[in-house]
Amino acid sequence: MVEGQRPEGGITRRKFTFGIMIASMLGAAASFLSLLKVVTPAKKGAGYVSTIKPGDQLVLAKGANAGAPVKPSSMKVGDAVLVYPAGKTSNPANIVQLIKLDQSAFKPPTRMELVDQGFVAYSAICTHLGCTVSWVKNPADPDESFTECFCHNSMFSPVQGAKVIGGPAPIPIAQIGVKVQGDSLVFTSGFTGPIGPQV
Numbered sequence: 001m002v003e004g005q006r007p008e009g010g011i012t013r014r015k016f017t018f019g020i021m022i023a024s025m026l027g028a029a030a031s032f033l034s035l036l037k038v039v040t041p042a043k044k045g046a047g048y049v050s051t052i053k054p055g056d057q058l059v060l061a062k063g064a065n066a067g068a069p070v071k072p073s074s075m076k077v078g079d080a081v082l083v084y085p086a087g088k089t090s091n092p093a094n095i096v097q098l099i100k101l102d103q104s105a106f107k108p109p110t111r112m113e114l115v116d117q118g119f120v121a122y123s124a125i126c127t128h129l130g131c132t133v134s135w136v137k138n139p140a141d142p143d144e145s146f147t148e149c150f151c152h153n154s155m156f157s158p159v160q161g162a163k164v165i166g167g168p169a170p171i172p173i174a175q176i177g178v179k180v181q182g183d184s185l186v187f188t189s190g191f192t193g194p195i196g197p198q199v
């Protein structure tokens, strides 16, 4: 074979070098795009779209009776449970904390038209980074019980519209309307504000 002549069925050195350059450029572009994805913050509350509708029945989210309707008579002042709307338990944005307190214990900015017989409900998703909140019961004074997120210790006051009383959460947890209907509870509204992480 004469030097510089393209071998039959092969490629020239120039074409080979050009191919390497194109591959390198594509690799660099892909790296840049993946870096952009990391440094661009996710949209607030992204992916948290509740499908709760007025009239949906509240069912227990956890425990041996998960899926069973919540019986108002089973809850005492100072109790709280995690609930879902019946038939919509696969959507994590639908999880709600149902709390029973003295009807007279609530203060602004609690939306009293969304409270019934001491039952108040808030999204159970922390507004900091989206962990599920817990309930800290004060047996000595049940109305002083509060909601806490143990991921980074944000605390929320259930008698004051779930206002932030400690920790890094930037905004209150959104309230949602509930009312007693026979021996069960139903939702009466959508959420009063955004749900999910808000940072």
Ligand code: FES
Pocket: 126, 127, 128, 129, 130, 131, 149, 150, 151, 152, 153, 154, 167, 168, 169
């Ligand atoms: S996710 Fe709740 S305090 Fe951070």
